[in-house]
Amino acid sequence: MGIKARKRLSLTISYIVLGLWSLILFFPIYWVVITSFKSQVDFAVKSRYLPFIDFQPTLNAWRYLFVERLNWFMTPFMNSLIVAFISSIIALVIGSMAGYALARFKFGRHNNSIVLGFMSQRMFPGALFILAFLVMFRELHLLDTRTALVIVYASGAVPFVVWVMRDFFETLPVEIEESAMIDGASRLRIIFRIAMPLAAPGLVAVFVLCLIGAWNEYLVALTLSFREAITIPLFMQMQVSTTGYTEWWNMSAIALVSVVPVMIAGMLLEKYITGGLTFGALKG
């Protein structure tokens, strides 16, 4: 076999593998989408795979979700949205400040130990925290509130933000900041007018990753919320466990509404997200 033929063969195999894995990833999504257009009769005897051929798609589930029961779904949706956004903003502000400090200033010789101290918190299993949080927020009378979730998610995300942003600030040239300082700019001005804008790609990536983490979190929400402050993952679980019989078409519509915005945001920002995910790990 010549080099060219071998090259072509290896390319073909590569595309087959990639296509296969893409299909495996795609099928469940496809299934959720078509299920949201099904109705009860389509669940009898066998699965229906193709809309218009196997089954007649209806908008029942979507009408149910957005017209008939909008309020019922709006509560967890707004809870998730508010909790995710506020906790991510808090984590971003607090974490990037510390990240900047650890990248630009010397704390004796302890900069790396401080970062390691932050990161070690992420080693601990979530199960280690939920019991303490349960007692703590019960004492503070904050059980089943969005405040409790915001506090937990924000503090949980801070170490990650510190870790990634510190690395990110270190890759930015310090000369720009130094020349601004010679020109008499204050430290505050340097941070807000120079460092933060330059670090925008990193900040965006970290923010979206925090957002996704909070949006999808389950264990803590399950422990701290039960009626008023339930988030979407919790809400979905309740729909099944309480009835036993599940309206899969409605569930699929809910799943899509909760997943699609995050999915699109993540994939549009693919470059930054992949960077944020792998950045810290590559250095470690």
Next chain:
Amino acid sequence: MASDSTVMVPQKAQTRPKRHFEFELPDKTWRWILLLPAVIVVVVLLAIPILWTLYAAFTDLHLFRIGVPTSFVGLKNFDTLLHNSSFWRTVKNTVIFMLGVVPAQLIVGMGVALCLDNITRGRKFFRTWFLMPLMVSPVVVSFVVGRMLFAEDIGPVNEFLRFLGFKGIPWFTNSTWAMVMLMIVDVWQWSSFMILMLMAGLQGIPPDLHEAANVDGATAWQSFWRITMPLLVPILVTALLIRIIDAFKVVDIVMVLTGGGPGQATETVTLAIYRTGVKGGDLAFGSSQAYFLMIIMLVFGGAFLFMSRRALGRSD
């Protein structure tokens, strides 16, 4: 933005009195102002709960017993724990889950990442698409995807197997298959992490190394083991360690897909902690379980790091 602060500021500073928000503090003060909020948050909300849980593990603290003084019971909780066969079952389940999931993700991740590195056209598309599972909530994945696709009577997976001439698999009623199903769902979702990490690693390897090896007559196989692998090892170790830790923490897909069943066949340690500590209110026993999980994770993580370091030392 940059020109604004580099050019304008000194002129203003000379002609006008300083505006009051331009207050100046020495860097020594600044570094603490910037760092302290994060430190306080982490200490109050992460370190103190960790220590509190450690304290609780040595007491008879109970969620629903209020007003009764708490007393220290020493190692009693851990003693009960070690003699509790149902707890050991959850430990076994968790370890089996980890041992099944991590190698599978490594194989998928390595295979797909190598293919991705091999192609040029469409790479961006695949990379973006492979990011998708990481964005989806595990609850949605296990619910809609797991419960629907693996449904025993009319789920597409079983229908496909029957189409191929096999029998349908009892995904939810058979202990072994229930565990396999959980592993499949986890591999579906988290292989992407491995792919992206390894892909980033492969991109960092200079292509002329492979070209030089090629000129010297190395086969693709040799080139992979002698050049790619050694350079990939640091990232590989990090990625695997992260996946090992995460696999030990698994709870959401278990809770939603099987609820730990059938029987106790798929109950993981974290699920057990949730059940005893949060549902049952036995904070003390739950805390001791949580610390036991921590110890298991440290042992496995440490062993993995030790072994990978030894393997590295040998290959050099």
